[in-house]
Amino acid sequence: MSLLKKIFTAIRGGATxxxxxxxxxxxxxxxxxxxxxxxxxxxxxxxxxxSVMAKEMQSEREIEGFKKQATDYEGFAIEALNKGDxxxxxxxxxxxxxxxxELALHEETKTSFSAHANRLRELVKKTERQLAEYxxxxxxxxxxxxxxxxxxxxxDSFSNSNSKMxxxxxxxxxxxxxxxDFDDKLKAAETLENENSDTSLEAKMKSAGIGPQNASASSVxxxxxxxxxx
Amino acid sequence: MDIKKIAENLDRLDVDTxxxxxxxxxxxxxxxxxxxxxxxxxxxxxxxxxxxDTQILCIxxxxxxxxxxxxxKSEMMExxxxxxxxxxxxxxxxxxxxxxxxxxxxxxxxxxxIAHEIVTLSDNALDAIEVMSDFLK
Numbered sequence: 160m161s162l163l164k165k166i167f168t169a170i171r172g173g174a175t176x177x178x179x180x181x182x183x184x185x186x187x188x189x190x191x192x193x194x195x196x197x198x199x200x201x202x203x204x205x206x207x208x209x210s211v212m213a214k215e216m217q218s219e220r221e222i223e224g225f226k227k228q229a230t231d232y233e234g235f236a237i238e239a240l241n242k243g244d245x246x247x248x249x250x251x252x253x254x255x256x257x258x259x260x261e262l263a264l265h266e267e268t269k270t271s272f273s274a275h276a277n278r279l280r281e282l283v284k285k286t287e288r289q290l291a292e293y294x295x296x297x298x299x300x301x302x303x304x305x306x307x308x309x310x311x312x313x314x315d316s317f318s319n320s321n322s323k324m325x326x327x328x329x330x331x332x333x334x335x336x337x338x339x340d341f342d343d344k345l346k347a348a349e350t351l352e353n354e355n356s357d358t359s360l361e362a363k364m365k366s367a368g369i370g371p372q373n374a375s376a377s378s379v380x381x382x383x384x385x386x387x388x389x
Numbered sequence: 390m391d392i393k394k395i396a397e398n399l400d401r402l403d404v405d406t407x408x409x410x411x412x413x414x415x416x417x418x419x420x421x422x423x424x425x426x427x428x429x430x431x432x433x434x435x436x437x438x439x440x441x442d443t444q445i446l447c448i449x450x451x452x453x454x455x456x457x458x459x460x461x462k463s464e465m466m467e468x469x470x471x472x473x474x475x476x477x478x479x480x481x482x483x484x485x486x487x488x489x490x491x492x493x494x495x496x497x498x499x500x501x502x503i504a505h506e507i508v509t510l511s512d513n514a515l516d517a518i519e520v521m522s523d524f525l526k
Contacts, residue, residue, distance in 0.1 A: 294443075302441045305421045306448070309439040310484045312419025313450075327452035328525050330433035331518045337430045 162186070162296040166303060190297050197290040201283055208279040211272055218269035225262040229255055390496050392416060392424045392440060398500040399426070399507075406501050408508040428511050434518075436507045445494040447506050449514035454486040456525050465524035472520070478506060479513040490514050 165186065232255045239248035317324060325333070364370040396414050404411065411429040416422060417437075424438040437448045457465060469481040469488075479490040490513050492506050518525075 298441070298443045302444070302446070305439060305441045306446065306484055308419065308421035309423045309437065309446075309448070310487065312417050312421055312423050313425070313437055315419065316417045316425075324453075325433055326456050326526070327434075327518045328456075328522055331515060331522070333433050334431050334515065341430065 162190070162299055166299060187297070187300055190293055190300075194290060194293045194297065197286050197293060201286045201290065204279050204283045204286065208276060208283065211276045211279060215269060215272040215276055218265055218272055222262060222265050222269060225258050225265065229258045229262065232258065390440065390445075392422045392438070395438065395445075395500070395503060396424055399504060402500055402504055407504045410508055410511075412504075412507070426507055428508065431511055431515070434511065434514050436510050436514075438503075438507070440496070443496065445496060445498060445503065446491060447494070447503075447510050448482075448484075448489050448491040449510050450484075451488045451490060451514060451518055451521075452525055453488075458524055458526055461524040465521060468521065468524075472517070476513050476517070478509045481517070490517055 232251055236248050236251040236255065239245075239251055361370065393416065396416065399407075399412055399414065413427045413429065413432075415425050417425055421439060425435050426438060427435045434449055434451075437450075439446050439448070473480050476490070479492045482489050482491050490510060492510050494502060494506055498506075
């Protein structure tokens, strides 16, 4: 049975409170063992693969050697024929036939090593997929488990702190009220700042002699002098 | 990666990388350690962060089973399913009798990613309660 199915069954059966095992400890142990086994298989298969690949390369080198030998001897055979030494040419030809037989044998061996290496690669891939699947399943169980434990820790801390559990709508209302208060304060501060900047503007205008001016003693005296003179 | 380290890293973040929010946090001890993160001004609905072997889980609890108006429950459930994909980064869930929104992050996430997740989750939680309030007492 897949673990998701087990979790489904457990939750359906009402095992939703913390402390109730969603999946029995034994299944988890089995799963963990399967993960370890799969990891061992992968390591073993990878080691085998390395040695098979080494053998494959060795065969390849030997094949190259035989091919070179065959070419060399073919050259010799031509030389012998050119010299009219039919007997020597035949002897060389026999040698070539021997080399070619060896070559064929080694090619067969190499093919079998290659096939073995491919099987091992497939095995590694398959086991890796399986390992990922085991790990995914284990994650499901462990996540479910930690979320339950976390929820119970949170509930405990709530009941220890004497703070009243508010309903969702109450909480939202409180948060919105705080937001409104904050916005109001911000707006008030802005208005205040605007007023302040109005006053400072007036001060600047005044010192530049722009806008309505307070009558100063000297300006009054000037006015009187002007009247008297008239 | 552990809870304390995440808390320290979040503290060190500049406010603009926390999407403009101030965070307060406390560690809730227990069999499974939980980091409680409160966004300033939203203390009533904190975000809880917990670590598993493979992921960082951020959870906000929305409402309890007992707060649901019974006759509207199946419509509420369907709405939650329908709203799951439009809701960025978070999904609906239920743990025991508590409905929640949650997001899961890779253990390799940066502190900025975690902060962004926390703020998004908090936004989503408030939005979810607001839009679902017709189904709640």
